[in-house]
Amino acid sequence: MHELTPIAPPVEHPDPLLGVRDLHYRYPDGTQALSGIRLDIAAGERIALVGRNGSGKTTLIKQLCGLLAPGSGQVYYQGRLLQGEHLEAGRLTIGYLFQDPDDQLFGHTVLADVAFGPRQQGLSAEQADAAAREALKRVHLADKAYKEPHHLSFGQKKRAALAGLLAMQPQVLLLDEPTANLDPRQEQVFLDLLKTFNGTLICVSHDLLFLYELCRRAVVLDQGRVAHDYSLDELVTQRGELRAHGLDFSFRLVLTPEADEAPAERGPACAPMAAEPTAAPLVTLEHYVFRYPDGTLALDRLDLGIWSGERIALVGENGAGKSTLLACLLGLQQGSGTYCFDGRPVTRRLQRTLWRQVGLVFQDCADQLFCASVEEEIAFGLRQLGLARAEIRRRGEEVLAMVGLEGFQQRVPLHLSGGERKRLALACVLAMRPRLLILDEPTAGLDPRSEALLLEILRGLEATLLLVSHDMFFVQALTCRTLVMHQGHILRDTATADFLQDRNLGNLNGLAFSYRQRGSDAIRALQHAHEQRHVHGHRHAGEEAALEHAHVHTHRIVHSHPGDDQAHEHPPRRFYGDDLPDHAHDPDRHN
Amino acid sequence: MIDIVHITVPWWQVALLLMLGPAVLAGAVAGLRRLARARVTAGEAPDWSVPPLAAEGGDTLLHRWDVRCKIVTILAYSFMLAALSRPQPAVAAIGISLLVLVAARASAARVLIRLLAIAGFIGMFLVVMPFTVPERNGDTLIVFNQIPWLGFNLRGLGLAGTIAAKAVAITLLMEPLLATAPLPVTLHGLSRLGAPEMVGQMVLLSHRYLHVFRHEARRMADGMQVRGFRKRTDLVTLRAVANFLGMLFVRSFERTERVFDAMRARGYKGRFPEPAEPRLKPGDLLFAGLWLLAGLTLLVWDRMPS
Numbered sequence: 001m002h003e004l005t006p007i008a009p010p011v012e013h014p015d016p017l018l019g020v021r022d023l024h025y026r027y028p029d030g031t032q033a034l035s036g037i038r039l040d041i042a043a044g045e046r047i048a049l050v051g052r053n054g055s056g057k058t059t060l061i062k063q064l065c066g067l068l069a070p071g072s073g074q075v076y077y078q079g080r081l082l083q084g085e086h087l088e089a090g091r092l093t094i095g096y097l098f099q100d101p102d103d104q105l106f107g108h109t110v111l112a113d114v115a116f117g118p119r120q121q122g123l124s125a126e127q128a129d130a131a132a133r134e135a136l137k138r139v140h141l142a143d144k145a146y147k148e149p150h151h152l153s154f155g156q157k158k159r160a161a162l163a164g165l166l167a168m169q170p171q172v173l174l175l176d177e178p179t180a181n182l183d184p185r186q187e188q189v190f191l192d193l194l195k196t197f198n199g200t201l202i203c204v205s206h207d208l209l210f211l212y213e214l215c216r217r218a219v220v221l222d223q224g225r226v227a228h229d230y231s232l233d234e235l236v237t238q239r240g241e242l243r244a245h246g247l248d249f250s251f252r253l254v255l256t257p258e259a260d261e262a263p264a265e266r267g268p269a270c271a272p273m274a275a276e277p278t279a280a281p282l283v284t285l286e287h288y289v290f291r292y293p294d295g296t297l298a299l300d301r302l303d304l305g306i307w308s309g310e311r312i313a314l315v316g317e318n319g320a321g322k323s324t325l326l327a328c329l330l331g332l333q334q335g336s337g338t339y340c341f342d343g344r345p346v347t348r349r350l351q352r353t354l355w356r357q358v359g360l361v362f363q364d365c366a367d368q369l370f371c372a373s374v375e376e377e378i379a380f381g382l383r384q385l386g387l388a389r390a391e392i393r394r395r396g397e398e399v400l401a402m403v404g405l406e407g408f409q410q411r412v413p414l415h416l417s418g419g420e421r422k423r424l425a426l427a428c429v430l431a432m433r434p435r436l437l438i439l440d441e442p443t444a445g446l447d448p449r450s451e452a453l454l455l456e457i458l459r460g461l462e463a464t465l466l467l468v469s470h471d472m473f474f475v476q477a478l479t480c481r482t483l484v485m486h487q488g489h490i491l492r493d494t495a496t497a498d499f500l501q502d503r504n505l506g507n508l509n510g511l512a513f514s515y516r517q518r519g520s521d522a523i524r525a526l527q528h529a530h531e532q533r534h535v536h537g538h539r540h541a542g543e544e545a546a547l548e549h550a551h552v553h554t555h556r557i558v559h560s561h562p563g564d565d566q567a568h569e570h571p572p573r574r575f576y577g578d579d580l581p582d583h584a585h586d587p588d589r590h591n
Numbered sequence: 592m593i594d595i596v597h598i599t600v601p602w603w604q605v606a607l608l609l610m611l612g613p614a615v616l617a618g619a620v621a622g623l624r625r626l627a628r629a630r631v632t633a634g635e636a637p638d639w640s641v642p643p644l645a646a647e648g649g650d651t652l653l654h655r656w657d658v659r660c661k662i663v664t665i666l667a668y669s670f671m672l673a674a675l676s677r678p679q680p681a682v683a684a685i686g687i688s689l690l691v692l693v694a695a696r697a698s699a700a701r702v703l704i705r706l707l708a709i710a711g712f713i714g715m716f717l718v719v720m721p722f723t724v725p726e727r728n729g730d731t732l733i734v735f736n737q738i739p740w741l742g743f744n745l746r747g748l749g750l751a752g753t754i755a756a757k758a759v760a761i762t763l764l765m766e767p768l769l770a771t772a773p774l775p776v777t778l779h780g781l782s783r784l785g786a787p788e789m790v791g792q793m794v795l796l797s798h799r800y801l802h803v804f805r806h807e808a809r810r811m812a813d814g815m816q817v818r819g820f821r822k823r824t825d826l827v828t829l830r831a832v833a834n835f836l837g838m839l840f841v842r843s844f845e846r847t848e849r850v851f852d853a854m855r856a857r858g859y860k861g862r863f864p865e866p867a868e869p870r871l872k873p874g875d876l877l878f879a880g881l882w883l884l885a886g887l888t889l890l891v892w893d894r895m896p897s
Contacts, residue, residue, distance in 0.1 A: 062852075067855060091857070091858050092858045094856075096853075098853055100846075104853040105799075106853065120857060148802075150806075165857075332816065356819070360817050362814060368814030368817075370811060370838040380831070381818035381819055384818060384819025428818065
C-alpha cells in the first residue's frame with residue numbers, strides 16, 4: 001500500500017470548458033475502463049493525464065473528443081452535453097493527436113491531409129489550402145507540403161499530424177504520447193510547438209519530465225478512477241504515490257555526473273578504455289561501406305571493433321546510419337569492406353547463420369512477436385536452433401524467470417502490456433544465448449515502472465551489449481563505451497562518461513536535452529529530502545503508559561524549498577510509509 | 592493441305608533459343624531497373640510494386656485537361672489500341688504514347704517503373720506464344736532436329752510482339768493519366784463519371800496504407816529472420832507463415848480502426864472533401880476529339896488490307 005494523501009475535493013470551475021460527471025465506460029469485452037470519473041477542465045488549462053498502462057487514460061481522452069460514447073454519466077463541452085450535433089461541431093474544435101502519426105495521416109500528400117480538417121469545417125478549397133500551408137509553416141514543414149506521408153521521417157510525420165490539428169485552430173488539444181519514439185531534437189521541436197499553443201491542452205504521457213515542462217495540473221488515473229488531481233509540482237514530489245501508480249521516474253534524476261548519487265546508480269563499473277586491447281575482437285568492421293539501392297550512402301568507410309563482454313552505446317541523430325549498421329551486423333544487409341565475426345570473415349554462408357550469434361530486440365516489439373502464446377514465442381527461435389523439447393522448455397522457464405514473466409507461458413503476447421511485451425521480446429532473444437545482444441531503443445513507449453524493471457534486468461545481464469538509444473539515462477546506466485554516429489561515420493568512439501560531459505558532441509547529434517536537464521534539476525529540488533532528528537514522545541503500542549518515554553527520532557522528509565533562506569514547512573509526508581500517528585498532524589518548521 | 596515452311600536447325604539451338612528469351616528479358620529488366628534507380632531522387636527508396644501517384648505540379652496541356660475528359664479519352668483510346676491486330680499500327684501507337692509522354696513531361700523513372708511492372712507479363716507471351724500458336728497456312732516453323740513436335744512459329748512471335756507493343760503503348764499512357772492530376776482529383780473525376788464514391792475512397796486509403804503495411808510486413812519478416820526463420824517446404828514453415836499473416840491481419844485491422852477514429856476525430860462524416868469543381872471547356876472536348884481521331888486512324892490502318 002502506498003501512503004495515501006488525502007484526496008482534495010475535485011477541482012470545480014464555475015464555467016468549465018470540459019466537464020465530466022460520473023462517467024463509467026465498459027468495453028464490449030467486459031473490461032471496465034472508467035468508473036465514476038468526475039473532472040472539470042477550464043479553458044486554457046494544461047493537464048497531464050498520467051497513470052500506469054491500462055488505467056484508462058486513452059479511453060478518457062476518447063470520451064473527451066466523443067470517439068467513445070459514455071456507458072453512463074455525461075461529458076460536457078462548452079456547457080452542453082457532448083452528443084448529437086454538438087458532438088459533430090465539437091470534433092471540429094477538439095484536436096486529438098494519435099500516438100502513431102501513420103494513423104492520422106491518411107491524405108495522399110501532406111498538404112491534402114492537413115487541409116482535410118479545415119475542409120470539414122466548411123472552408124473552401126482555397127481557404128483550407130491557405131490554413132494548411134500556414135499550419136505547415138508553424139511546424140517547419142512548409143517545404144514538405146507535396147510529399148507523400150510515407151516519405152517523411154517519424155518526427156516529421158508527428159509534426160505533420162499536429163499541423164493537421166493546428167490548421168483547424170482547435171480550442172482543445174488532446175495528445176496521446178506525443179514524444180513516443182521521437183529523437184531528442186524532434187522532441188525539443190515538438191515541445192516548443194506545444195508551448196506556443198494557446199488553448200486547452202490535455203496530454204497523456206509516461207514521460208514526466210516532458211509533462212513537467214509542458215503542463216501545470218496532473219490528473220492521476222488508477223483502474224479507471226481519478227486517484228489524484230493536483231498540481232504537477234505536487235505530483236513529482238510524491239515518490240510514494242508515483243511509485244504506487246507505476247510512475248516513479250526518480251531513478252532518472254541521477255543523470256548528471258555531478259549528482260551525488262550512489263556509484264551503483266551511476267552506471268556499470270567500467271575499466272579504463274585501453275588504447276589497443278590485446279584480445280581479438282568479437283566484431284570487426286574495416287572500411288565498411290553500405291549503399292542503398294538508390295545510391296544513398298548509409299555507411300561510409302566504417303571502422304569498428306567490439307570486444308567480448310563490452311557494453312557499448314550507439315548514439316546519433318535519426319538518419320545517422322544506426323539502423324543500417326544494425327542490419328549489417330545482423331546479416332540482413334551486406335555492404336562492402338571487411339566484416340569479421342569472431343575472427344572469421346562474414347561470407348554469404350556465415351551471414352545466413354549470424355542469427356545464432358547476434359540477437360536483436362526491436363524498437364517496436366510487435367515486429368518480433370507473432371506467435372499465439374508466450375511459450376510458442378520463446379520456443380520459435382530455439383526450434384530454429386534445433387534444440388530438444390526438454391531443453392526448449394528449460395530455457396523458456398529460465399528466461400521467463402529472468403525477465404519476471406513466470407507463469408505467462410499460456411498468455412497471448414498480443415494481449416500483454418507494453419512493458420511485458422518488451423520483456424518477452426528480450427526473453428525470446430536471451431533464450432537463444434546470443435554472443436552479441438543488440439537493443440534498439442529499449443525504452444520506447446514504456447511507462448516508468450516498466451523502464452525501471454527493464455533497467456534492472458539489463459544491469460544483471462552478462463553479455464556483450466550494443467545499446468542503440470536516444471535515452472541518455474540508459475546509456476549512462478548500462479554502457480561504458482559510446483559510439484557517436486553522424487552521417488554514416490563513427491564520429492567519436494569514447495568512454496560513456498566522457499561523452500556525457502561533452503555538450504558539444506550532444507548538440508551536434510541532437511542529443512542534448514537542455515529542457516530535461518532543467519526539469520530534472522527543478523524536480524530534484526522539489527524532491528529534496530533530508531533526515532531530521534528531533535525529540536518526541538514515543539508510546540510503545542499496546543503496552544503500559546509507564547513505558548512511554550522521550551527519545552531522538554529520525555525522519556526522512558521530502559519537501560519543497562521556496563528559497564534557501566526562507567522559512568518553510570515540512571508537510572506530514574514521508575518517503576516510505578512510516579505511519580506514526582503522533583506525527584500526522586505535526587508539521588515541522590525550520591530555517 | 593497445309594502449306595507450312597519448315598526450317599530445320601540443330602537440336603541444341605532449342606536450348607539456346609529457350610535461354611535467349613529469358614536472358615534478353617532479364618537484361619532488359621536489369622537495364623530498366625538501373626535506369627530507373629539512376630533517376631529516382633536520392634534518399635527515396637524506389638518501390639517497384641506501387642508506383643507513386645502524387646502529382647508534383649506541372650503546367651502542360653495534359654495537366655490542365657479536364658480530368659473526366661482525360662479518363663474517358665485515354666480509356667477509350669486504350670480499348671482502340673487493344674483492338675489492333677497488326678504490328679505496324681501497334682508500333683505507331685508506341686510512338687504516339689511517347690509523344691504524349693513528352694507533352695506531359697512525364698518522369699522517365701516512373702515510366703520505367705511501370706514498364707518493369709509489365710515486363711514479366713510481356714516476357715511470358717514472347718516465350719510461350721511462338722511454341723503454342725496453332726499452325727496455319729503460310730506459317731514459318733523452325734523445327735529442331737530430333738524434337739519434331741517442338742516448332743518455333745514465327746507468326747506466334749509476331750503475335751506476341753504485337754501484344755507486347757500494344758501493352759507497352761497502353762502502359763506508357765498510364766503515367767499521363769495518373770500523374771498529371773492528384774490522385775483524389777482523378778478519383779473524383781471517376782466518381783463524377785458514375786463510379787461509386789466509396790470505391791474511390793477505398794482506392795485512396797489503400798494507396799496510402801499499402802506502404803505502411805508493406806513496411807510492417809518487412810519489419811516482421813526481419814524479426815523472424817533474425818531468430819533463424821528460413822522458408823522451407825515443411826509444416827513448421829507453414830505454421831510460421833500462418834502466424835505471420837495472422838498477426839499482419841490483426842495489426843492491419845487494428846490500424847484500420849484507429850485510422851477511422853482519426854478521421855472521425857477530424858470531422859469525417861462519410862465523405863471526403865471534394866477537390867475544386869471541374870469545369871468543362873470547349874478546348875477539353877476538342878483535345879479529346881483529336882486524340883480519339885488518332886485512335887480511329889490507327890484502327891482504320893489496322894483493318895486496311897495489306
